[in-house]
Amino acid sequence: MSVQDYLDNHMLSRKIEDAVNAAVRAKAPDPVLYISNHMRKAIPSVITKVKARQILDSRGIPTVEVDLHTNKGMFRASAPSSDLSGMYEAVELRDGDKGSYLGNSVIRAVKNVNEKISEALVGMDPTLQSQIDQAMIELDRTEKKGELGVNAILAVSIAACKAGAAQKEVPLYKHIADLSGKSQLTLPVPAFTVISGGKRAGNNLAIQEIMVLPIGANRFEEALQMGSETYHHLKAVITEKYGAHGCNVGEDGGFAPNISSIKEVLDLVKEAISRTGYNEQIKLAIDVAATDFCIGTKYDLDYKSANKSGQNFKSGQDMTEMYKELCNEYPIVSIEDPFDKEDWEHTKKFSGLGICQVVGDDLIMSNPKRIKRAIEESTCNALLVKINQIGTVTEAIEVVKLAKDAHWGVVTSHRCGETEDSFIADLSVGLSTGQIKAGAPCRGERLAKYNQLLRIEEELGDNAFYAGEDWRESP
Numbered sequence: 340m341s342v343q344d345y346l347d348n349h350m351l352s353r354k355i356e357d358a359v360n361a362a363v364r365a366k367a368p369d370p371v372l373y374i375s376n377h378m379r380k381a382i383p384s385v386i387t388k389v390k391a392r393q394i395l396d397s398r399g400i401p402t403v404e405v406d407l408h409t410n411k412g413m414f415r416a417s418a419p420s421s422d423l424s425g426m427y428e429a430v431e432l433r434d435g436d437k438g439s440y441l442g443n444s445v446i447r448a449v450k451n452v453n454e455k456i457s458e459a460l461v462g463m464d465p466t467l468q469s470q471i472d473q474a475m476i477e478l479d480r481t482e483k484k485g486e487l488g489v490n491a492i493l494a495v496s497i498a499a500c501k502a503g504a505a506q507k508e509v510p511l512y513k514h515i516a517d518l519s520g521k522s523q524l525t526l527p528v529p530a531f532t533v534i535s536g537g538k539r540a541g542n543n544l545a546i547q548e549i550m551v552l553p554i555g556a557n558r559f560e561e562a563l564q565m566g567s568e569t570y571h572h573l574k575a576v577i578t579e580k581y582g583a584h585g586c587n588v589g590e591d592g593g594f595a596p597n598i599s600s601i602k603e604v605l606d607l608v609k610e611a612i613s614r615t616g617y618n619e620q621i622k623l624a625i626d627v628a629a630t631d632f633c634i635g636t637k638y639d640l641d642y643k644s645a646n647k648s649g650q651n652f653k654s655g656q657d658m659t660e661m662y663k664e665l666c667n668e669y670p671i672v673s674i675e676d677p678f679d680k681e682d683w684e685h686t687k688k689f690s691g692l693g694i695c696q697v698v699g700d701d702l703i704m705s706n707p708k709r710i711k712r713a714i715e716e717s718t719c720n721a722l723l724v725k726i727n728q729i730g731t732v733t734e735a736i737e738v739v740k741l742a743k744d745a746h747w748g749v750v751t752s753h754r755c756g757e758t759e760d761s762f763i764a765d766l767s768v769g770l771s772t773g774q775i776k777a778g779a780p781c782r783g784e785r786l787a788k789y790n791q792l793l794r795i796e797e798e799l800g801d802n803a804f805y806a807g808e809d810w811r812e813s814p
Contacts, residue, residue, distance in 0.1 A: 384410045384506040386460050386471075389495060391452035393445050396420050396756035397784040398590060401433075401445045403490045404758070405452060407498035409465050411505045416497035418490040419727050420756035422538075428704040428728040432488025448488035455487065456495055465502035468518050472496050472731035489730040496731040497762050511762075512795055515769025519736045525771035526559040526796050526803060527751065528552050528810040529789060530624050530673075531566035532779045533573050533611070534596075534604050535589025537628045539755060543599035545640045547628035548591065549608055550776070552672065555620025558805050559796045563789055565617050567780045573611035580607070590755045592779025599644055601625075601661075605669050624673035625665075629658070630701045633679035655685035659692075666694045673748075675723060676700045687718045696721045696748050696811060705729045705738055714745040721748035721811070724772070726763065739770045748811040750774040757784040761791035768795050773806040 340348075358377040359370075367373035388408035394417060396402045404417040420431060432448040439446075459474050475495065479487040504514035516524060531551050536544025551569050556562035577585040577596050585596035598604060605623070612621050632642040638658055641647035653661070655678060662677055675698035678685045683702070690697040699719040703709040705728035713719055722742035726735045742749050751767035753776060764787075767775040775792070778785035796803045 379410075382410050384465060384502075386463050386465055386499070386502070389452060389457035389460055389498075391449045391491065391494065393449050394758070396758055397782070398756045400443050400756055401440050402756065402758065403445050403448050403452065403488075403494045405494040405498045407465075407495065407502055409502050409506065411502065414498045414501040414505065415760075416494050416501060416762060417758040417760045418494040418497075419725075419754035419758060419760075420490060421725075421727070421754040426704075427706045427709055428483070428725075429489035429492075429730040430483045430485040431490045431727070432485070445488070445490055448491040451487045451491045452495060456491065460495070460499075464506075465499050466506050468496075468500055468503055469733045471499045472733040475731065484730045489727055492730050493727050496733070497726075497760070500732045500762075510765070510795070510798065512765040512768040515732070515736075515766055516771075518732070519740065519770055521769070521771060523771050524768050524799065524802070524804065525773060526792060526799075526805045527767045527773055527775040528554050528556075528806050529559070529562055529566060529792075530750065530774060530776040531570065532589075532591045532593040532776075533570055533608055535591055535593030535779075536595065536604075537626075537631055539591055540589030540593070540595035541587070542595040542597040543641075543643045544595070544601070544604060545599065545632050545642060546601060546625060547631070548593060548626040549604060550624040550626070551608065551612065552622045552624055552774075552810070553617070553620060554622055554672075554808055554810050555617065556805065556807060558803070559792050562805065563780065563793065565615065565621060568615045569608075569611050569617070569621065570780050572614040573608060576607050576610050576614070588779070588781075591753075592782040592785050599641060599647075601640075601665065602668075605665070609669065619670075622670045622672040624675070624696075625671060626675040626698075626700070627677050628701065629676055629678050629682075630680045633682070636682075638679075655682060659685060659689050662689060663692070663694060671695055673698060673721070675750075676702060678702075680704075683713075683716065683718050687716060690717065690719050698723050698748070698750060700725075700752075705735070707734075707738055707741065710738055710741050714741070714747075719747075721750060723750045723752050723776070725752045725754060726766070727754060732766075735766065736770065739772060748774060750776050753777045753785070753788065759784055759787045761787045764788045764791035764795065768792070773810045773812070 358374040362370045362373040390406045394404045402420045434444045504511045534549035537547030553562035553565035589595045637652035673696040680701035697719040698721040700723040749772040751772045777788040
């Protein structure tokens with residue numbers, strides 16, 4: 340084939356002429372670079388390859404990482420993981436071979452990406468997120484994504500979302516906003532974990548987390564500073580009272596002093612806030628994770644203390660009275676999972692008191708059916724959205740819309756098994772959730788999210804809007 344035949348077959352002469360004319364019109368100072376970029380944009384981007392591998396999450400437990408290739412480059416994403424129950428949430432696919440990572444390896448999920456998902460997606464336009472996600476859902480054919488594994492599907496979904504943003508040449512958060520039909524971009528109020536308990540720490544504290552929310556900050560950058568300073572003052576307070584061993588941390592990075600009294604740990608946090616001087620600018624939130632210590636219809640706040648467990652059960656009404664007292668004595672503005680995941684009655688009654696935001700996590704598990712029920716029955720008034728509970732970017736967008744249409748608060752959340760992937764930071768801004776929960780202001784996999792929010796705020800410049808006092812009512 341001659342050079343001229345090659346040019347004619349691929350219509351290159353016309354394309355090159357168009358690129359040169361565009362460079363002339365733009366008065367490009369570097370015409371070669373301009374023409375190169377112009378030609379690249381003229382090529383429709385499609386998914387050319389999807390490659391997965393097994394990596395370790397922040398707990399040292401395997402998860403799935405995916406490299407998705409298009410004409411624009413390679414886009415990497417990894418799936419967060421946790422102790423999924425499988426009852427109402429999507430299912431992680433693990434191998435179950437006790438001889439490999441104690442049964443937690445994900446080689447089957449990796450194989451599903453490399454063979455089945457890759458074959459289905461190669462050739463697709465990465466900007467068509469809903470079509471990509473739907474293709475994987477149809478390929479899986481199960482309600483909870485148990486055939487391919489949510490760890491496989493989600494990692495691909497996130498990677499495709501990143502590729503779609505690159506194809507459109509817009510930031511990831513802007514692409515997510517476009518997918519959801521939103522125009523307003525909002526920097527969320529961070530809920531920093533400062534005390535860890537429950538199943539996330541080896542102390543005697545029954546509740547899972549105590550968090551600080553810098554709602555009085557003017558910018559996210561200021562909020563991050565407030566959270567960090569509070570965290571370090573708290574370390575000093577704990578050290579003074581209990582010694583350095585009291586500063587051991589839980590899986591999310593919160594301190595885990597070996598005490599069981601909720602009021603005692605709240606007093607520690609209150610003292611730390613006082614030392615920062617921020618006072619009224621910082622509010623408190625609690626993740627009770629009450630399902631972990633519910634036995635029948637009773638709650639055992641001493642379940643982690645061998646010598647006390649089973650001696651002081653509380654009824655649902657007792658728990659309600661305890662929360663009312665705590666909210667009266669401390670600046671608590673949000674309580675997550677105050678009752679068992681099936682205790683709709685007491686959750687509804689407590690939510691109806693209007694004392695604070697009541698967040699559904701174990702109660703609804705980002706499951707559309709349970710969210711709709713909670714909305715219809717006015718059971719809670721905020722959604723904790725965990726993308727691996729539902730499994731795709733498209734479905735996450737849909738459940739956030741459900742919650743916002745009901746005038747609920749929305750908290751974008753990490754998982755206990757995290758990676759350095761910062762996707763949820765862009766998700767929280769693109770969907771304007773108003774709140775983000777990504778752990779303590781320490782540990783790399785947690786700070787990856789907070790640091791990305793710093794970059795987004797910087798990039799938005801004068802257009803950056805921090806939710807602040809409007810943390811529950813962001814558009």
